[in-house]
Amino acid sequence: MEWEKIFASRASRMKASEIRELLKLLEQPDIISFAGGIPDAALFPAEEFSKAYAEVLTGPDAVPALQYSVSEGYKPLREWLVGEMGKLGIPCAPDNIFIVSGSQQGLDYIGKVLLSPKDTALVTWPTYMGALGAFNAYEPNYDKLDPMTNREPSTYAEKAAQGGGRVKFAYCVPEFSNPSGETIPRAGRENILNLAEALDIAVVEDAAYQQLRYSGETVKPILALDIERNGGDIDKTRTLYCGSFSKTLAPGLRLGYIVAAQDVIRKLVLVKQASDLHSSTVNQVVMGKVAHKIFDAQVEKIRKTYSHRRDRMLEAMTKYMPVGVEWTKPEGGMFVWVTLPKGFDGASLLAKAVRDHRIAFVPGKAFHADGTGENTIRLSFSCASDDAIETGISRLGTLIKSEMAG
Known part of the structure; x- marks a missing residue:
């Protein structure tokens, strides 16, 4: 063969x-x-996870934890994330949060929902190679995103049209980027939003390292700035915030999340229903218990x-x-x-x-x-x-x- x-x-x-x-x-x-x-x-x-698994699998949560679940994700975990997002200046509801099997799956789903062949994704030079790997399957073109010195919006649109498609989103890792370690300052984040508004495209904010700040001043996430521009209403925003438990609690449970307007969350949920139905129920229940107890x-x-x-x-x-x-x-x-x-x-x-x-x-x-x-x-x-x-x-x-x- x-x-x-x-x-x-x-x-x-x-x-x-x-x-x-x-x-x-x-x-x-x-x-x-x-x-x-x-x-x-x-x-x-490890000890906290061991205790949580034992508690879940020997108590009243055992049957639902081992059963199929909703594609959006375990609601108590999403409710906990609502509180965490609020601390970052991102007011939202559980319906704005979608649990995925690691933020890498989230990037794959975003590529599947937004990219048609020959469309253009704007990415920084350099950028996270895992994002390129996720997006590549959907056959896009790439153009360079420089948060501090963006070109005129029309040049991005014209180049995308020459490639046979249109610009669909700008992707970046604003906090301590993989691979460069650099942080995009607030002015750069505002520039990305300005460009996205001019081109009428989405912004994909990869926030895998959000909690790992050791020095310097905290900068508001792009989604928080987007919400401010839209009167505090997340459902009017264009930013998809991709978070992860891998860098804080444990990567082996393969749990991440996307926070965004309900319109895009509903579309992403359809992709998950056709892909793997839902992320591991028992892992979500255990993650919720451990996060509630020891996250900070x-x-x-x-x-x-x-x-x-x-x-x-x-x-x-x-x-x-x-x-x-x-x-x-x-x-x-x-x-x-x-x-x-x-x-x-x-x-x-x-x-x-x-x-x-x-x-x-x-x-x-x-x-x-x-x-x-x-x-x-x-x-x-x-x-x-x-x-x-x-x-x-x-x-x-x-x-x-x-x-x-x-």
């Missing part, structure tokens, strides 16, 4: 995730890995740990990187983005780093929709000890210096 002959055209745009492949390196004990942008498993509230304390714990590791990595970068190398100084999140001198290739550097120095990172090219960014790399500090950071960054600096000299 020659499967390539019968695969849909969209299958040709589905590529293996470089990060998923690099995570296999974590199985090698002598590798110092700054590759996977994953939370530290040692910080998971858990967030404080991980902030303290990750903040320390960020500081150690930035100190090591200053200590060991040669002149000519630049890097971001994130106020939160999990990543430092490194720009190497022109002529460097991140993929080639990775091969030498793993082979000769036993360190790993993610080459930056995969985060660029246009295939540029060869001279960039992403470093994650979330799972690295002080010793690993000191040793690994020292080795990386030595490698870069030798490449610059050679």
Whole structure:
């Protein structure tokens, strides 16, 4: 059977995730890995989850927790999220919240609902490669979104028309972006909304790292600014806010959520009904119990740990990187983005780093929709000890210096 002959055209745009492949390196004990942008498993509230599962599966909630459920999501969990959204300046109701199987599924559903082949998605350069992977299946074109220096709106529309479609949405990670670690300031968020209004498109706000701020001033989410522009009514907004429990409580339960106007939530629910009916009921019930009990304390714990590791990595970068190398100084999140001198290739550097120095990172090219960014790399500090950071960054600096000299 020659499967390539019968695969849909969209299958040709589905590529293996470089990060998923690099995570296999974590199985090698002598590798110092700054590759996977994953939370530290040692910080998971495993005991609380164990107690919650036992309570749910041995009490009156056992039968409903093991049964089919509504596609929108477990209502008590959505009601808890209403309170959390209110703290962010996002007044909403449970009907504005949709539970998905990880925010990655949310991105896939958004692509399915909004993108027709040849439509254009506006994304930053660089952007989250998982978003590109989710959107690619729907055969879009991409154009560059620069929150601080957007082009005239008409140029986006004209380019999209030349590509055979229209602009459908602007996607960004405003808080401590994956991969750059940078935060879009309020002015940039307002610019994105201005552009979206001019083009009459949606805004997809990927807020996976919302709770991971370690320093600097808090900036209102784009959805909160959108609500303010629309008289406090979320149902008049154009922003879809994608949140996640993966970076705060546990990624293995695969639970995320979308907050948006009811019109778009209802359409997304139809996609879920045709896809997997609903996210795991028992996981939603357990997540609700654990979140109610320990969410704030858990967030404080991980902030303290990750903040320390960020500081150690930035100190090591200053200590060991040669002149000519630049890097971001994130106020939160999990990543430092490194720009190497022109002529460097991140993929080639990775091969030498793993082979000769036993360190790993993610080459930056995969985060660029246009295939540029060869001279960039992403470093994650979330799972690295002080010793690993000191040793690994020292080795990386030595490698870069030798490449610059050679």
